[in-house]
Amino acid sequence: MDLQCPAPHSRHETVQMAHGAGGVLSRELTRTVFLPSFGNSILDMLDDQARISLGPGKIAFTTDTFVVSPLFFPGGNIGDLAVNGTVNDLAVGGAVPLYLSAGFVIEEGFFFSDLTKIVSAMATAAAAAGVSIVTGDTKVVGKGQCDGIFINTSGIGLIEDRFDLSCKNLREGDAILVSGSLGDHGMAVMTAREGLSFQSEISSDTVALNRMISSILRDVPEVHAMRDPTRGGLASTLNELADASGKGIVVEEDRLPVRPEVQGACELLGIDPLTVANEGKVVVAVPQKRAEDVLRIMQGHEDASSGMAAIIGTVVKEHPGMVVVRTALGGRRILDMPLGEQLPRIC
Amino acid sequence: MKYIDEYRDPTRARAILAEIAKTVTRPWTIMEICGGQTHSIIRNGIDQVLPDAVRLLHGPGCPVCVTPIETLDRALSIASRSGVVLASFGDMLRVPGSEKDLLTARSEGADVRIVYSSLEAVKIARDNPGKEVVFLAVGFETTAPGNAMAVLQAEREGLDNFSELVSQFMVPPAMHAILSSGDCAVDGFLAAGHVCTVTGYEAYEALADTFHVPIVPTGFEPVDILAGILRAVTMLESGMSGVENEYARVVEREGNLTARSAVEEVFEVSDRQWRGIGVIPRSGLCLRKRFAVFDAEERFDVASIQPVESPLCRSGDVLRGIVKPDECPAFGDGCTPLSPLGAPMVSGEGACAAYFKYQRKV
Known part of the structure; x- marks a missing residue:
């Protein structure tokens, strides 16, 4: 399978409940939307957890949930916001940000074209910050149960022992x-x-x-x-x-x-x-x-x-x-x- | 920004301050009418740098503060009904009614929406023909033209699902009430610049003649306000009364005739209840009979709702300039912006909120 660029989604124009149900469509969503953008050796294992090795130093760990409206605004969208926000929360503690998780709550009927733009913005932001998205999750909720898409990102970074910012x-x-x-x-x-x-x-x-x-x-x-x-x-x-x-x-x-x-x-x-x-x-x-x-x-x-x-x-x-x-x-x-x-x- | 930066220039402001100090020879009390002016005074620390002899009193010109609690209770009652969208300016949402505010009502499921202009409420009505859209039409002479235009627009479009819950106020009758009261301490006024932009200042000339006070239409930036104070102090020191316009870049004597004629077409003068003050005769506007179909009070039959005010709150005395906000026993203790007893603690323009926000403990 070619994992180099986000491919347009094959059969549906919008996200269906089944895309979050753990079956064939969930797998398809992961393989056609998330892996092409985020793919790295840790994520590509598609195990239930990311397994990572960290060097010496203190571990910085943070999480943030993004619910911005509108999802697209001048200068960015919820995707780059979700990556940059968590990267910055690590960085201001003196950490070098390394790994992120990405959790998506998507409203049924959300356009794949929008999802692809958001995911691609996340990938670009992650590359710019030098971090990898190594684990993730997607849930689909019924129409009206969330405002398009909510994204949670958690992040891990390493702080050199000589720093104690507070x-x-x-x-x-x-x-x-x-x-x-x-x-x-x-x-x-x-x-x-x-x-x-x-x-x-x-x-x-x-x-x-x-x-x-x-x-x-x-x-x-x-x-x-x-x-x-x-x-x-x-x-x-x-x-x-x-x-x-x-x-x-x-x-x-x-x-x-x-x-x-x-x-x-x-x-x-x-x-x-x-x-x-x-x-x-x-x-x-x-x-x-x-x-x-x-x-x-x-x-x-x-x-x-x-x-x-x-x-x-x-x-x-x-x-x-x-x-x-x-x-x-x-x-x-x-x-x-x-x-x-x-x-x-x-x- | 042109028309802003030059009126925030500290060098110019300090020169006017020096001029005020040179001019003043005895104590004067000057009331700034508009809540926007109060905010600017506190925000820029103008009251801290004025000579001690010049005392500023904060006037009743904050629409959020003087909108009576029954209007809030009526809005809350209307908002709680199904199929209703209540549209309002943002800062009305935190004003306490008898039991709750509109933000709480929204969290309970009411469809309460913030709009930036009354015409946006008309648009919501147009886009949602199956819903009743009610605009909370509060404010002074500044919001009246827009609120009148909204009614005219709804009529033109034949919208039968738009109405306004009207609580419009006028400044000159309030000044008349303040000047007529036995405990009036005010020697001169800074009139609200934006109100005068709409109405002009002929009505103020009559007030100035009757009560022999200087009235100075004044803007909102530090240089504007200091220039207004200097003008008022100069008039007081020389025993002059009358209206002198210190906001001439915006205000003309006859005001904005287009805006005035829209207001005249849609509204008529009525007695009006002011929160904390009471009824002031002929101090408000209500919809003319011809537009009764746009009157939410009639459409939803809420005129009989009776409110309960907090007995601790002295916002009426604050609004009439009898006490300063921090002289109220509830200030900062029983009453804070997070849990306000009276409306002046809520609004961005409210005197109590301005005191709490900018001067607490400093």
């Missing part, structure tokens, strides 16, 4: 950096959603960060903590850092990198870009004297907004557990965790 490690005087523009992913998805009657040029920033992060750690092993500011945006991430470490964080409003088009869409909707999701950014806490070195590495990364990477704030001993924004006018305000669902304002 939110708890923030120290007074640390600089806080962010690796590029804020809010791109969340606004790309929100403006692509049905019902929003304006169009924008905003693209999701979904990308694997592991190569940039490993450059940072290679040159600046003094980094204390890293987090990727996904759901809840920078506001949630900074609050998590402050909360876990018992330190305060002060950020300078005029240094926060936000693209004009994202700022504009946020203004229209009454949403704070600092609470909007990112899928290809990292927040780094590092001793002040190495901050410029980290910044240079971020700016050299090939990501489209790396030029907007910035040193945005400082860790302080005042107001422990709290994040304060110093406004351009010299006032101060608390940057709180967003409550949950983003609710656009009335006027």
Whole structure:
């Protein structure tokens, strides 16, 4: 069998309940959709488990489930999101991401053409990040029981013993950096959603960060903590850092990198870009004297907004557990965790 | 962004601040009417950098805050019926009714949808002829033109499954009520820039004459707000009253005539209940008789629903400028954005939420 490229599905245009029932159609789905894209020596065994050998070091292990709507948005789709999200969760812990699992919950009637696009985006993202998808599972649920497709990915990576990155490690005087523009992913998805009657040029920033992060750690092993500011945006991430470490964080409003088009869409909707999701950014806490070195590495990364990477704030001993924004006018305000669902304002 | 960046320029803002400090010689209390202005003031820390003599009071101009609880209860009752889609602006979903909010109703199976404009609700009605689509038409003079257009559009298309649950408010009668009350502490007003964009400011000239106060239509960016304050302080210091327009790049004296005529065609002036304040005569809009068929209150027979308010909540006093949000005994303790007692703790524009979000413990 030729396993080189995703072949169009033979008999059905859409996914049927039987594709998840473990019989002939399940096998066909695996062989015609998943293996051609993901195939590697471990996955190709098609055993009930992936058997892998890991070198020395600590094992990082993470899982994430992706339920984005719409499934396709400017700059990506649920597939690359599902790979990059898990790769990044490993990478920000200082791990080299190695292996992923992929679990699919697919709604009956889902188009194979869409599934193939999603799977192919996963394969491309995995190749770009240098990880292998080594085990997986598919379930098909009835019409209306899920929103097209849900994907779970889990990931394993290895952390060199000399690294101990943790939110708890923030120290007074640390600089806080962010690796590029804020809010791109969340606004790309929100403006692509049905019902929003304006169009924008905003693209999701979904990308694997592991190569940039490993450059940072290679040159600046003094980094204390890293987090990727996904759901809840920078506001949630900074609050998590402050909360876990018992330190305060002060950020300078005029240094926060936000693209004009994202700022504009946020203004229209009454949403704070600092609470909007990112899928290809990292927040780094590092001793002040190495901050410029980290910044240079971020700016050299090939990501489209790396030029907007910035040193945005400082860790302080005042107001422990709290994040304060110093406004351009010299006032101060608390940057709180967003409550949950983003609710656009009335006027 | 043009028309935004130059009005956020810190250098310009600081120059106006210095001018305010130079001008002010005694204490003045200025009320910003609009919740959007309140938010900008707190977000930018403007109240922290003003001279002590200038005190800002936050006005009743947040539609989410003043929409009465019975409107919420009626919306909840309508949303809970089968075959109904309730469409609403996003921030109404977390406003507490007597027993729950619309987000909770949605989790219980109600078809509650967030829209960004009333015309989207008309589209939902067009696309779902088998469903009753009800738009929660709340807001001030800013949302009234769009909500009027939605009714006109539905009529034009002959849609018999679209209606509006109307709770429209008008600013000048509320200012009249504030100025007429015995405990009024307000020396001057920043009028809501976007409301004035629609209505113009002739109505404010009458108010300024009657009560001898300065009223300054003002925008929403830091430089706008500081310029509005400077204008009001300058007028107060020289004993002037009247309307001076500080948002001239958007506001004209007669307003937007097209928008005004759509509102005039669809709505008529009515008494209106304001949450936390009570009934203010002739302070609202309701659908004209000709459009009664689009009135959800009639269509679903919900006019008799009676609400229960929390006795702890002092949001009415907050909205009238009698107490600041953090002076309410429930603030931050019994009442937080996660479990709000009153609407001002909910909305992005609500004074209580703005205090909680940006100033708590700092």
